[in-house]
Amino acid sequence: MKNKILPFSIIFVFIIIFVIFYKGLQNTNIYTPDSKTIFEVPSVSVKLFNSDEIINTLEIFNSNKFYLLNIWSSWCVPCKQEHPILMELSQNNDLEIIGINYKDTKKNANDFLKDLGNPYDNIIFDNKGTNAIEWGAYGVPESFLINNNKIIRKYIGPLSKGSLQEIKLFIK
């Protein structure tokens, strides 16, 4: 009896290892960021773009309406693509759009807004890109839908027509 346990357990272990590796073969090795995690608005002090005033983020997202936080930059080409969608969303009174101006100069950012229109109710100035890290962002453009101090949806890359419809559905 005892002699049988060892070969059986070795075969058993090899079967387990084989199954794990075989499943691993089918897994994609391309990393896709998790875009559905719900987490809270980080409480950090930020510099406002227009007034240079330093305030806490919780003061910006203080009411219980919907906010769309959009990370953008004048040097970012996909930001120009998604700009009409932001302009369309800015017509909506139930949604406040907050921008994070990422690694940009004030002059270029102002020119960008003058040319394409300003959809933002408030802009955070983030010239070192450290603020975007607090939000767990990867780069520009990126958008977060916020309600009741919780990030309920994350859009990595430019907003599409599909995400526009989704945001409208959320606000309803």
Place this chain on the structure above:
Amino acid sequence: MKADNEVLKNKITKNLRCLICQGQSVYDSDSEFANSLKIVVDNKINEGLSENQIYSYFQSKYGDWILYDPLFNKNTYFLWLLPLLIFFVGGAIIFNKFLKKQK
């Protein structure tokens, strides 16, 4: 003190994966993302956070994937304990054989 901080910063950034790069650590990368992360690591060290506190901070923002050397938690305990377990089971088998031979 300053030199110590630099050593610590290098150690931490070498253990952070540059999420938008391919196969590069934050230390190796010169991307916008990695450069911002380096500044944040610097700030956190100056704020007096320990190495593990800084790892937990990034883990809370980006998940386990950002760490090359994942911290010990409920998602990773199997990963950490399996080699130890195999080691002990192997040891036990060898010990058993040894006892039998003695008899």
